[in-house]
Amino acid sequence: MSSDPLPTLRWGIIATGQISSWFVRDLALSRPDAKAKHIIQAIGSSSKEKGGAFVKQWIPNVSPPPTVYGSYEQVYAEPNVDITYIGTPHGFHKKNCLDAIEAGKHVLCEKAFALNAREAREVFAAAKRNGVFIMEALWTRFFPLVQTFQRLVHEEKAIGDVHRIFCDLGLDMDIASLGPESRLKNPALGAGTLLDICIYSLTWGLLTLDAKRGEQAESPKIVGVQTVSDSIDFATSILLLYPSGSQGILTSTAMFKTPEVFCRVEGNKGHITVEGVSASCPSAFTLYSKEAGNSEGKRYTVDKPGFGLYWEADAVAQDIAAGRTENAIMPWAETLRIMDTMDEVRRQGGARFPVD
Structure with a gap:
């Protein structure tokens, strides 16, 4: 985190599908009323070629450009990434979240948070053990x-x-x-x-x-x-x-x-x-x-x-800057409900x- 009045968050993006394209475009917007600064630090894809094409298509003017990795694991291991955004299909959320948590990364995971409540409870338990922030990205x-x-x-x-x-x-x-x-x-x-x-x-x-x-x-x-x-x-x-x-x-x-x-x-x-x-x-x-x-x-x-995904991203940045591990608008118990x-x-x- 920087000494700037606005909290700064460095994002690692997991997956390069439609929702991830919406998210990075919103992070890259210049907004006079922004409540945080967002840096797109890394992109994780199934191949470097696919990740590079994603950057070229959706965020070609981001400077400096994000580092593109041909695996998700490299994003989790990237020391300059503060938080991972999980944009994979629902069936992969549990594994992606657990991998990011074990690497000590904060997590914003797309809805639905998991396939069932049992999986969600397992992920939250891991986040609690590791003391990291995690939230379901119910942007609405x-x-x-x-x-x-x-x-x-x-x-x-x-x-x-x-x-x-x-x-x-x-x-x-x-x-x-x-x-x-x-x-x-x-x-x-x-x-x-x-x-x-x-x-x-x-x-x-x-x-x-x-x-x-x-x-x-x-x-x-x-x-x-x-x-x-x-x-x-x-x-x-x-x-x-x-x-x-x-x-x-x-x-x-x-x-x-x-x-x-x-x-x-x-x-x-x-x-x-x-x-x-x-x-x-x-x-x-x-x-x-x-x-x-x-x-x-x-x-x-x-x-x-834009799309309106930056409001949840700003809230996450403010929570992490304040040392919180969950968000009051979308707390863990609400995801479980x-x-x-x-x-x-x-x-x-x-x-x-x-x-x-």
């Missing part, structure tokens, strides 16, 4: 827009008591046409919609129906229904039933693209609609008050250059992974 929670939404719902009670939330994330993936080793089709990689996209619908449900996180949160009854073929789910519906009577109806599908308005929250004093390219990346929400006749809502937006919920949904719905 770090959007200022989402935090404004939570403040209005929970602190200001802008729509009163919440009765229901509907949230859907659907994509037209054409899974049937993919090869058996595709991350969307191979059960060993955590294929299916639940871990890939329904986790975002679930996240909106949890953020809306409970102001608390992790162990302090309520425990709703969980009902899970899945459309399953060859052990993977093509569609999932989760029903969260809270003791208060409030309900979350949270869904995903690989067969249809969700319209721009992906979420509706209903309260006794009004309702909110949330919109964006998907439930993972909201761009605006509109609050309608019954007192105003629900005719003209108040629209909330936040300026968002999500993994436990998804395990139960799969138990009821029928999707299975070989590690189960």
Whole structure:
């Protein structure tokens, strides 16, 4: 860490797929309101050629350029790397996290954090033993827009008591046409919609129906229904039933693209609609008050250059600079709550992974 007022974090990027390309492009952005300085120190890929092409395509103007390695192990061993960003498919997360932790590196691991809650607990136990920071990269929670939404719902009670939330994330993936080793089709990689996209619908449900996180949160009854073929789910519906009577109806599908308005929250004093390219990346929400006749809502937006992954990266840098090993917005217990919920949904719905 430097003596600069802003904490500086040197990143090692594990894997060169789409999500990693989004992440490095966001790290490389120049932002006047940045809360940290991010250095892309190293890229780990299956080959130096592939890693070099990744740098040339997505971050050609980063100076100095990152060191490109033809293996992940070399990134873990790189002394100038403070933290590893894990952008591999779900099925590799446990091994990648454990390898980085054993090398003494901090970790930001993409969602879903692991294939099941048992794997997640094993990773957190290793992080605790080694005293390193680790967090699931559920970037949506770090959007200022989402935090404004939570403040209005929970602190200001802008729509009163919440009765229901509907949230859907659907994509037209054409899974049937993919090869058996595709991350969307191979059960060993955590294929299916639940871990890939329904986790975002679930996240909106949890953020809306409970102001608390992790162990302090309520425990709703969980009902899970899945459309399953060859052990993977093509569609999932989760029903969260809270003791208060409030309900979350949270869904995903690989067969249809969700319209721009992906979420509706209903309260006794009004309702909110949330919109964006998907439930993972909201761009605006509109609050309608019954007192105003629900005719003209108040629209909330936040300026968002790039993809919006830098907000979670800034939070991680601040935590590490302060000596913290977990983040308050996405603590370990919250990841475990999500993994436990998804395990139960799969138990009821029928999707299975070989590690189960």
